[in-house]
Structures are given as structure tokens and as C-alpha cells.
Amino acid sequence: xxxxxxxxxxxxxxxxxxxxxxxxxxxxxxxxxxxxxxxxxxxxxxxxxxxxxxxxxxxxxxxxxxxxxxxxxxxxxxxxxxxxxxxxxxxxxxxxxxxxxxxxxxxxxxxxxxxxxxxxxxxxxxxxxxxxxxxxxxxxxxxxxxxxxxxxxxxxxxxxxxxxxxxxxxxxxxxxxxxxxxxxxxxxxxxxxxxxxxxxxxxxxxxxxxxxxxxxxxxxxxxxxxxxxxxxxxxxxxxxxxxxxxxxxxxxxxxxxxxxxxxxxxxxxxxxxxxxxxxxxxxxxxxxxxxxxxxxxxxxxxxxxxxxxxxxxxxxxxxxxxxxxxxxxxxxxxxxxxxxxxxxxxxxxxxxxxxxxx
Amino acid sequence: xxxxxxxxxxxxxxxxxxxxxxxxxxxxxxxxxxxxxxxxxxxxxxxxxxxxxxxxxxxxxxxxxxxxxxxxxxxxxxxxxxxxxxxxxxxxxxxxxxxxxxxxxxxxxxxxxxxxxxxxxxxxxxxxxxxxxxxxxxxxxxxxxxxxxxxxxxxxxxxxxxxxxxxxxxxxxxxxxxxxxxxxxxxxxxxxxxxxxxxxxxxxxxxxxxxxxxxxxxxxxxxxxxxxxxxxxxxxxxxxxxxxxxxxxxxxxxxxxxxxxxxxxxxxxxxxxxxxxxxxxxxxxxxxxxxxxxxxxxxxxxxxxxxxxxxxxxxxxxxxxxxxxxxxxxxxxxxxxxxxxxxxxxxxxxxxxxxxxxxxxxxxxxxxxxxxxxxxxxxxxxxxxxxxxxxxxxxxxxxxxxxxxxxxxxxxxxxxxxxxxxxxxxxxxxxxxxxxxxxxxxxxxxxxxxxxxxxxxxxxxxxxxxxxxxxxxxxxxxxxxxxxxxxxxxxxxxxxxxxxxxxxxxxxxxxxxxxxxxxxxxxxxxxxxxxxxxxxxxxxxxxxxxxxxxxxxxxxxxxxxxxxx
Numbered sequence: 001x002x003x004x005x006x007x008x009x010x011x012x013x014x015x016x017x018x019x020x021x022x023x024x025x026x027x028x029x030x031x032x033x034x035x036x037x038x039x040x041x042x043x044x045x046x047x048x049x050x051x052x053x054x055x056x057x058x059x060x061x062x063x064x065x066x067x068x069x070x071x072x073x074x075x076x077x078x079x080x081x082x083x084x085x086x087x088x089x090x091x092x093x094x095x096x097x098x099x100x101x102x103x104x105x106x107x108x109x110x111x112x113x114x115x116x117x118x119x120x121x122x123x124x125x126x127x128x129x130x131x132x133x134x135x136x137x138x139x140x141x142x143x144x145x146x147x148x149x150x151x152x153x154x155x156x157x158x159x160x161x162x163x164x165x166x167x168x169x170x171x172x173x174x175x176x177x178x179x180x181x182x183x184x185x186x187x188x189x190x191x192x193x194x195x196x197x198x199x200x201x202x203x204x205x206x207x208x209x210x211x212x213x214x215x216x217x218x219x220x221x222x223x224x225x226x227x228x229x230x231x232x233x234x235x236x237x238x239x240x241x242x243x244x245x246x247x248x249x250x251x252x253x254x255x256x257x258x259x260x261x262x263x264x265x266x267x268x269x270x271x272x273x274x275x276x277x278x279x280x281x282x283x284x285x286x287x288x289x290x291x292x293x294x295x296x297x298x299x300x301x302x303x304x305x306x307x308x309x310x311x312x313x314x315x316x317x318x319x320x321x322x323x324x325x326x327x328x329x330x331x332x333x334x335x336x337x338x339x340x341x342x343x344x345x346x347x348x349x350x351x352x353x354x355x356x357x358x
Numbered sequence: 359x360x361x362x363x364x365x366x367x368x369x370x371x372x373x374x375x376x377x378x379x380x381x382x383x384x385x386x387x388x389x390x391x392x393x394x395x396x397x398x399x400x401x402x403x404x405x406x407x408x409x410x411x412x413x414x415x416x417x418x419x420x421x422x423x424x425x426x427x428x429x430x431x432x433x434x435x436x437x438x439x440x441x442x443x444x445x446x447x448x449x450x451x452x453x454x455x456x457x458x459x460x461x462x463x464x465x466x467x468x469x470x471x472x473x474x475x476x477x478x479x480x481x482x483x484x485x486x487x488x489x490x491x492x493x494x495x496x497x498x499x500x501x502x503x504x505x506x507x508x509x510x511x512x513x514x515x516x517x518x519x520x521x522x523x524x525x526x527x528x529x530x531x532x533x534x535x536x537x538x539x540x541x542x543x544x545x546x547x548x549x550x551x552x553x554x555x556x557x558x559x560x561x562x563x564x565x566x567x568x569x570x571x572x573x574x575x576x577x578x579x580x581x582x583x584x585x586x587x588x589x590x591x592x593x594x595x596x597x598x599x600x601x602x603x604x605x606x607x608x609x610x611x612x613x614x615x616x617x618x619x620x621x622x623x624x625x626x627x628x629x630x631x632x633x634x635x636x637x638x639x640x641x642x643x644x645x646x647x648x649x650x651x652x653x654x655x656x657x658x659x660x661x662x663x664x665x666x667x668x669x670x671x672x673x674x675x676x677x678x679x680x681x682x683x684x685x686x687x688x689x690x691x692x693x694x695x696x697x698x699x700x701x702x703x704x705x706x707x708x709x710x711x712x713x714x715x716x717x718x719x720x721x722x723x724x725x726x727x728x729x730x731x732x733x734x735x736x737x738x739x740x741x742x743x744x745x746x747x748x749x750x751x752x753x754x755x756x757x758x759x760x761x762x763x764x765x766x767x768x769x770x771x772x773x774x775x776x777x778x779x780x781x782x783x784x785x786x787x788x789x790x791x792x793x794x795x796x797x798x799x800x801x802x803x804x805x806x807x808x809x810x811x812x813x814x815x816x817x818x819x820x821x822x823x824x825x826x827x828x829x830x831x832x833x834x835x836x837x838x839x840x841x842x843x844x845x846x847x848x849x850x851x852x853x854x855x856x857x858x859x860x861x862x863x864x865x866x867x868x869x870x871x872x873x874x875x876x877x878x879x880x881x882x883x884x885x886x887x888x889x890x891x892x893x894x895x896x897x898x899x900x901x902x903x904x905x906x907x908x909x910x911x912x913x914x915x916x917x918x919x920x921x922x923x
Contacts, residue, residue: 056866063881067707084709085866087877094603099865102775104783106866166480166496187497194602195880224504224587231882238688238884240481242497260686346604353413357589358599 035148036129038136041295046077048288054081055289058096059111060089060197061154061276062230062251065310072305073293080289088228089114089197089276090349100126105283108290109297111153113229113276114197115338116345118150121279128282132295134316139298143275143315153278153297154306155313157249157331158202160265161233166242175268176210179218179245186222189241191229192358194349198229202246202272203348204341205334210269212351218245219355236262246272253311253325266331273333275315370739370747373732377754380794384769385618385761391611391772404612414613417591420506421575424592427510428574429567432518437563439518439663440525445555446650448659454667455526458519461670463898465855465872466516467579468891471879472674473512474583475681475888477503481688483677504588513580515670517573521566528562529555534648547650561631568628572621576762578858579872583879593617594764598861607772614765622760682888700885708886710874718854718871721785725792726849730842732793733800741808752805759798766791767862783865791859796849803848807841840908847905851898 039045049055055073059066063086070082087095089112096107112118121127122145131148143152160179162172166187173179179188193200206214224241226232232247237260249271252264278297284290296302300318307314307321313328321327341348395401408414439458443451476484479499488500502508532555540550581592591599593613600610652659664672681687683696704711733755740752758766770791774781781787811834819829857872864873871894878887 058866063708063878063883064703067703067709070709071707082709083713086881088880090603091880094601094605095865097603098605098775099783102780102782104865104867106783194599223589225589226587226880226882228881231880234882234884235481237686238478238481240478240688258685349602357413357416358586358591 035136035146036131038131038133039291039295040133041292045288045292045295049077049286049292050079052286052289053079054083055108055286055293056083056085056106057109057111057293058085058087058092058107060087060092060113060228061111061310061312062086062228062248062254065250065254065306065312068309069297069302069306072302073296076296077292080292082293088195089117090193090195090200093117093120093197096121096126100283105281105285107281108284108286109278109280109293111276111278112197113154113156113274114200114341114345115152115275115277115336116201116341117197118145118277118279119338119342122147122149126282127279128284128287128290130280130291130294132298134295134298134300134303138300138317139315140317143277145277150277150279151298152275152315154276154310155315155328156198156274156276157266157313157328157333158198158229158246158272158274159249159252160243160245160267161236161247161252161262162243162265163236163239163241164261164263166239169263172263172265173243173267174265176206176214176245177269179243180214180221184221184243187242188218188221188245189224189226189232189235189243189247190218190245191232191247192225192227192356193352195227196229197276198248198274199246200345200348201274201336201338201341203352204344205272205336207348207351208337208340209334212355215352215355219357223356225356225358233262236260250311250313253322257311257324266326268332270332270334273336275336275338369735370751373735373739374747374751374754376732377736377751377757377797380790381754381757381761383773384766384794387772388611388614388618388765388769391608392615393612394608396606396608404608407609408612408616413591414596417593417596418616420585420590421593423506424510424513424581425571425575428514428517429571431510431514432521432570433563433567435514435666436518436521436525436566437559439666440522440529441551441555441559442659442663444526444529445648446652446659447656448652448663449656450660450663454660454663457667457671458522459902460899461516461667462519463851463902464516464670464674464895465579465857465891466513466577467583467857467872467876468678468855468894469516469670469674470512470580470583471875471884471887471891472677473503473508473515475677475687475884476673477501477508478688479504483680483688483690484673486688504584506588506590509581509584509588510574511669512584513574513577514570516580517570519670520569520573521563524562524566524569525559528559532558537648551650564631565628568624568631572624575620576617576764576858578764578861579876582876594762594858597764597768601862607768610768611772614762614768617762617765618760621762625760678888678891680888681884682892684885687884687888700889704886704889710869710877711890713867714869714871714874717785717868721788721792721870722850722853724789725796725853726846728789729793729796729800729849730804730846733797733804733845734838734842736801737804737808741805742813752801755801756798758794761794763795763856763858764862766794767859770859771862782863783868785868787863788860788868788870791863792849792853792856795856795859796852799852800845800849803845804838804841807838810841811837843908844905847901847908850901851905854894854898 057070066084066086070084073082074080092112099106127149129148135144135151139151145151160173191199193203223245226235229246229248230251232244233251233255235241236244237255249264252262255262278294280290280294300316303314303316303319306312307319311322392404393400395403442448443455476482479485479502482501482503485499485501488494537550537554540554545553576594578594578598582595582598585592585595597610597613600606680691682700684691685697685699736751736755740748770787771782774787815833816829819833824832855872857876860870860873861876864870871890875887875890
């Protein structure tokens, strides 16, 4: 790190000290004068990363996408293995908590589909500041932390979708209110906010804009409850359910590209917007490999691959959108409010469990 | 017994202390946490929540309904099947017996996933077949696996073998003379069955019912896979859900105690039921049991037995094979559509596969070795009454039987995430968990092996002039060797399929195969699951086959009821 030391500024050493007492230090947001300087991928960084030889990446992105990203990184920087630890964002969040409480520092880079997690980790001093060149130069301000702790590695939506063999386009729901129609009884699949960060984020937005009454009524529709936001689209592809109430847009697009009978619906009420920021852990066992991985993952090249191969959306303005899909700017989205999710997450889980019984 | 065994005292104390720590530490922390409030003070608040909050009361009731139903269903299937196999001239009896054992090799959660592929209401292969045969409309279903009934059925599929083994073994041992006497006194075949065979088999059946009840109550994998999509919890899945953020270990500990208490009570009941079994084998030698002639019903009976076996075995494996080679699991593959995509993904792209396989192997091998040696040591001390106080060891070695896997997982998590032994995050904590879980079965196998080698045999050898060493080498060792090998193999198999403790105790570096499959399930990666399940079952089958070869088929019957995940 070449961060300059200015008064009042949080250095890596401070973060290290803070993370030792991480659980006790929650809700202390560090004050910072200016974000750390942007970092290039230098030969020295690559060399140091190769010496470490591996990076462990905790992510909640759908497993096949995560493994492709890891393989692309390994191909770009031979000699460094990228290990993917994929689980639901909420599950990863608990696990990192448990692991840190037991002084286990396996995670180098973390990516969560629940942006609130990054806020909590930042408050707890668990993150190391690092600003890749691309983030500093290209990413819009709403997609990067002012203190340089994290930036949006991916953006996705949580749309409605349906199986085109089971539902005719004209019969498909147009929005969330339509899902409450008795004709969808027993035909809906949805994922769980206690497991998936995408769904946690979406649930917060929908409960805010449509009210909890929407979920109350939805719970009476004999919904098939799965865990991951990646699962509802797969259940549609299987033909197990006709409609999904929520789930990852990128998984829907990816399945449709493969020729599965599935089509997304951007609800008339607006579609939940879900950003998935990435950060480097302050206690990363492989800090250089973590920086290299992060810097690479934010480049236009890697971000373009996220879009082309993983059907994710990107905050990088140089990245071209997929031609087979509506542009993000043309989708009516609901407002994302990570800070509100951070405050309400426990309450959302409790209310949800009460309504849906699991 | 007057044997010189002077080192025995310290060994006894060391082993007893080790066992005590293994059991007392997790259970102790469990009790402490159960009676603590979130802030750490003593409290009964957790129990108040447990017995008033519907999110706990409902799973408790559901669990009891499941356990009772599974138990009844298992008896209803296993008793007639056991009787057909052991006491009639049904064709294929031997194969049926072997295949029931084979179905035991399937981890229950793999069975549950396979049954999802078969009987999910819309995409299930059986439902699709039914619709194409009968023209039933697309939104109606013959079977719905995501229901209480579906869950009970799937649990019963992988629980009835335990009851079957108990019943069939008991019927094997039942003296034919009693039945002969009955028919000589003029009773008809069916009267004899009703008045002699059934009453004699009843205690065993009761014991079997209790085993099935315990299995169903403490099972985690199948309910996690089938109950959650259906929108309900069992007690085990509810306990597991308490580890979601923010984790509530106090409540998890409190919710574990009912499972623990019920298990202890039921095991006592089982011991009482089985304790009476003795009268069936009183006295000296009996003739071979008489086989009842089924006559024209011979082949229908065999057909029925195979139909029963289709449920845990033929159908699920067909479904797993289908999805392993298919892009979308709900479509039946043909030669044109079959793909190796899932194999490629599992072995070349999925970065957790190899570490998980490595961890699983390492743990299975070390648990089997440590567990078999520990069990051997204890069995020897107890069987040969080597030291005073040997009974305590026998008790301690069987005590873990009363601790359900998920409860042990919670207890170990509480015990080893703190100093002085912070083992969470290492393979050690899993090793301790697995050794603790498998010890009772291992001990029981080896102690019965020691009993089989009655000192009579050793004494006979001595009387014929052999030295003690020679007797040990020529008589005891060969007889025990096969039992030790069989025990080793069965621990190995049981570890490979263990999920309920592992799912609480794993970290990213210590992930095992069962947990990896469970993780893949949550994101719906069915193809990779099918591949990994088949790999897992292939490994298990090879080891069981090796066990049968090395240990003799006799030992295979003792794969203990506790082995399920």
C-alpha cells in the first residue's frame, strides 16, 4: 500500500488494529479526509501476488458464474489459484462473523449481493481500503465507497419471470400485484431473504414501496420456498413452477440464452435493483493476491466478461450491455437503500419467517 | 478373569477421561447455553420461547407427527418383508436382503434430492410419466414430494432397512421347533404365524419402531431439502436456522434439549424391549427355521418385495443417473441429449470439489482408524473385564448414541469456539464430532465380536497345549481381525455420509462432500449434485463391498441405526 498518512486518516495499520476488536467496534464509521489513491496493477503487485499463490473469494454470485470468473483470473495470472467460496450472501455474512469470532481469517476478497453487509463490515473495521484504477477513473460515485473500502463489482435486478411453455405471454403477470391473483396459487417459486442477499435487498424495497401487505397476501399463494436467488430461475427451467416472484436476473438471462423456456418481466411497479459490492478483508491472508484480484475484477475487460458470460450488469461505463436484453437505464427500478437494509435486516427476516413459516 | 494386565489402570483412566471430555464438554455447554439469556445470565427464557412461540411449537409438533408416522410406516413395510425373506420360500430372498442393505448405503439427503427429481409436483419424472399416460392436466400432480406426506415417505424409504434388519435377524434366530410344535398340535400355517411367530418377533419389532422413531426425529438432511420448500420446519431444521445471522446459540441449545431427552428416554425403552428378546434363543441348538411354502403367491411376493425396493433404490438411482447426464434434470436423457457437462463442471470447474473430496477422505480414514482403535480398546477392557470399573467405559462408549448429530454439532460448536481449545475451523473438531458419533456403533460391533470369541475357544486352545500367545494369534486375532476391518469400513462409510453435525461445524477450509452437496442444493445446481452423489455412493459401495469381503457378510447386518446424517 502506498496510502499517504494524513492526520485523521485511517491507515491499514489502524484497520488492522480495529479489526482485532472488530465485534466490539461496530457502528464506529471511520472518518476520512480523502479516499486512498487509485492503484494500478503493477508488475510488483503481480509478483507479490504470485508469491502468495492463491486468493480465497467469498461470493454469493451463482456458482457457475463465480467459477468462470475464477478461471478467467487464473488464466490471466498463471500461478495464482482463485478459490471460490459460494454461498448465500446472508449465509456468508454469518459465516464471516463466526469465523472472525474464532480468529479464522480465510476470506481474502468478499463480494455480497447485500450491500448492507459492506456497511456493517466497514463500521466494524473488517475491510481494508483499496481503490483500483478503474473504480477511481470510471465508476460513478453511487457505486463506490467514499472511503475507498468497496465498489460495486456487479449489479443485477430481481425481476419476475415465467416459464414460456407453461404460461402464454399475454397471461404472464405484469407486476407484483398480479402475483396475488388466485390463478397463481401453488404456481409461484421464490427465494429467501434469510439466505440470499439479492432477496434481502429486494424484500426491503418491496416492503417499503408495496407494504408488508403484499408479502402477507403472497404467503397465502402456497409459494414454493427455495433458498438462493439463483434457484427460482432454475426451478422455472425445470418446469417445476410457472412463475417466480423474485430471483437473480442474470440467471434468468443466462438460462434464456441457453435456450430454456424462460422470460423475465420487469414489473410495472418497478424492479428491485441489487448492487453487489466487493471489498478486501483487512485480515486477508493473501493481501496482494486480494488486491490483484480486486483490481482485475473491476477492469472493463473483466466487467465485460461478467456481462457477456454471466449476464450481470456493470457499473463500468465502458462496458457494453447485452443486445438481447433491455438496457438497465430503460428498466424502471426501485430505489436501493443499503443503509436501511443494514438497519432493518433482522426485522425483515423475522417478519418474513412469520409470514412464510420458514 | 485372572489375567495379568497391569498397565490397565492408567489406560482405563485415560480412556474414561477422554470419553468423558468428548461427551461432557459439548453436552455441558449445551445445558449452560440452554439456561442462559442472550446477555449471559441464568434464565429459563429460552424454554418459555420454545414452548410458547409458534415458530418453535409448530416444528416440535411436526417432528413428532413425522417420527410417529415414519415409525408406523417402517414397521408396516419391514415386518412383512422381513418375514417373507427370513421365513418363506420366496424367490430372490437373498438378493432382496442384499438390496435392502444396499439401500442403506444411500445417504438420506441424497435420497431426498433424488425423490425431488422423481416426484416434484410439476417437473418430477414420475408425475410427467403419469400425465403422459393418463392425460392429466399440466397443473395437476399425482405426487407432491414437497409435503408432510412426501417427507414422511422419503424418510421411511431410508429408515425401514434398519427395522428390516432387526426383524429379519430376529426371525432368522427364532427356533423352528416352536413353530413345528404348533403345527404338530394341529394349528394351520397362518395360525402358527399369528400365535407363535408374531408374538416372538414383537419385541424386536417394537425395538425397530423405536429406532425408526429416533431416526426420523433426529434426521436433518431430508427435512432441510423437502420441508423448507413446502413451507414448514422440523425441529432439526429450525435449530439449524438459528445459526443464521444474528445467531442464537442459546435458543439452539434449548431447542436441542428436547431431542436429547426424548432420545435418552426412547433408547431406554428400546433396551427394555430388546432386553426381553433373550427368551427366543434360550437353550442349546435348534434346527433351521422352517420355511413356509407360499405356493402360488411365491412370485407375487417377490414382485412386491422388488416394488418396495424400487422406492429407496431403483427409482432414485435412475433419477440421479438421468440428471447426472442431462442439462436439465426434468428431462429424460437419450443418446442424443446425454451430456458430460455436469461431470466437467464438477471436476474441472467447481473449485470446492477436490478440497472437499480430500477433506472427506482424510476425515473418513482418520475417524475410522481412531474410532476403530478406541472402540477395540474399550471393547477389550470391557469384554475381558480387564479392570474394575470397566462397566463405566461401556456406558460412556454407548452414551453418544443418545446425542443426535445436530445436537452434538451445536454442543461442539459451543465447546470448541472458545479457549483453551479453539478447534472450530480445523479438521480436528470434525474428527472429534465423527469419532463421538460413530463410537457407539463401533463399540457395539467390536464388543459383540469379543463376545463371539468366547474365552472357551481360547481355553480350548490352551488345553490342547498351545501357549497363550499362540492361542491369541491363532484363534482370537483371526476372528477379531475381520470384525475390526468391518468396523473400520463402516465408520468410514458413516463419516462420508454424515451431514447433520458437519453442517454446523464446517468452515470454508474444512468443507466435506456432504456439506458441498448441501450447499449446491441451496442454489439448485442439480446436475453437480447428481454427479457428486453418485461419486459418494460409488465410494461407499466399494468400501462396503470390501467390508463384506474382508469382514464376512455377517458383520454387514450391524451397520448401526445411528449412522444416518
